[in-house]
Amino acid sequence: xxxxxxxxxxxxxxxxxxxxxxxxxxxxxxxxxxxxxxxxxxxxxxxxxxxxxxxxxxxxxxxxxxxxxxxxxxxxxxxxxxxxxxxxxxxxxxxxxxxxxxxxxxxxxxxxxxxxxxxxxxxxxxxxxxxxxxxxxxxxxxxxxxxxxxxxxxxxxxxxxxxxxxxxxxxxxxxxxxxxxxxxxxxxxxxxxxxxxxxxxxxxxxxxxxxxxxxxxxxxxxxxxxxxxxxxxxxxxxxxxxxxxxxxxxxxxxxxxxxxxxxxxxxxxxxxxxxxxxxxxxx
Numbered sequence: 182x183x184x185x186x187x188x189x190x191x192x193x194x195x196x197x198x199x200x201x202x203x204x205x206x207x208x209x210x211x212x213x214x215x216x217x218x219x220x221x222x223x224x225x226x227x228x229x230x231x232x233x234x235x236x237x238x239x240x241x242x243x244x245x246x247x248x249x250x251x252x253x254x255x256x257x258x259x260x261x262x263x264x265x266x267x268x269x270x271x272x273x274x275x276x277x278x279x280x281x282x283x284x285x286x287x288x289x290x291x292x293x294x295x296x297x298x299x300x301x302x303x304x305x306x307x308x309x310x311x312x313x314x315x316x317x318x319x320x321x322x323x324x325x326x327x328x329x330x331x332x333x334x335x336x337x338x339x340x341x342x343x344x345x346x347x348x349x350x351x352x353x354x355x356x357x358x359x360x361x362x363x364x365x366x367x368x369x370x371x372x373x374x375x376x377x378x379x380x381x382x383x384x385x386x387x388x389x390x391x392x393x394x395x396x397x398x399x400x401x402x403x404x405x406x407x408x409x410x411x412x413x414x415x416x417x418x419x420x421x422x423x424x425x426x427x428x429x430x431x432x433x434x435x436x437x438x439x440x441x442x443x444x445x446x447x448x449x450x451x452x453x454x455x456x457x458x459x460x461x462x463x464x
Contacts, residue, residue, distance in 0.1 A: 183361035183449065184223070184328065185286070186212065186242035189232065196242045198227045199234075199361055207231045216244055216414040219311040219327045223364045241284040241359050244414040249279035249357070251334060252401060253347065255420025256393050273404065274396040277347045279418070285355040287451050294337050294353055295458040299434025303334035303421035304379030304387050304443035306371065308398050309362060314411040322406060323399030329368045331360035331443045331451035332418055333379075338427045338434070354461055360443070360451035368447050371398055375446040377422055382440055386433075389422025396420075 183199045187206055196215040197206035208229025209215060215222050243249075253275040285291070293300050311327030334357065341350025368375070374392030378385055402417060426433040435441060437457040444450040 182223075182367070183363055184209065184242060185361045186240040187232075187237040188240055189237050194240055194242070195229070196222070197229070197232075197237075204234055205231055206234060206237055212242065212244060215242070219309070219413055223327060239286045239288070241281070241286060242362060243281050243284055243359075243416065245281055247281055247412070247414045247416060249281060249284065249416045249418065250405060251277050251279060251351065251418040252396055252420040253277060255395050256389055256422045257395060270395055274401050276401075276405070277351060279357055280352055283352045283354070284357040284359055285453075286358060287360050288453065289355055289358055290454050290456040290460055291335055291355045291358065292353070292456050292458050292460045293435070293437060294340065297337045297339050297434075299426075299436050300353065300356065300455065301336045301338050301426045301434055302379050302381065302386065302441050302443075303336055303425055304377055304445075305332050305334055305421045306330070306375075306377065306391065306419045306445055306448065307332040307359060308365075308402075308417045308419060310402065310411050310415040310417070311413055313413065314402060314406040317403050317406040317411075319397070319399035319403045322402035322411075323370075323397075325402070325411075326365050326398060328362040328364050329371075329445075329448055330362050331445045331448050333358045333441060333443050333451060333453065334418055334421060335435070335441075335453075358451055358453045360449050363448050371419070375448070376444075377446075378444045379424065380442045380444070381433075381435065386426070387422050387424035389424075391419075393422065394419065 194212040207227035337350040371391040374390040379387035439455045
């Protein structure tokens, strides 16, 4: 099963199950109700109404107050490409934050900021925390993960490199597309080595496996939980394999009109189109 966030007639966000053919959604619960018992809702059949996808707006199934924590440099081959190659593998994961406002969904358009030559792709996986974690062991932390989504950590490289902090380059409008959430029970353990591929206009630009990760989901969530409490609905973006655009000679960045796809074994495919900065609108 796949789970998505929806809004009907401008109302509150709900979580719904997406049909196998992608034509209908079945309401599971309101957003806050869902994250109050995510594992329970994922285990039960949806009890809400069924609606054609044309009658709903898709939105991320993410609480406004959720933390979106991202791992940088989590695949050895990615560390070796680009400007971080001489620094080696850090002893602890490099963590940075996204705001929930930067997140969007499959099919959304992603604008290139006006002061960038393009934006870079970073295909990866997001893990969703389903229960509170405080000083958790790696096994406890991994057991608290209730689902996974495809994710594209689209990056404004010029902004990212203005300072040693990456937050500016990682929070462009609509720059964090999420695919539908797939229950962890259907995905299994990422340490088994799920294939992660990114394509630009049909050409494969990244092709890695999750058993190449330096810092595992359980270890990273455990580390975080020893500093601050993780809450149901928090997200962990697990990092990208090698093959990003800025590490190429010459650099290759996404331009308006390009279509970028992230495909992850057992999880699905996320597709988004890049558009010009004039597509940005004040909210």
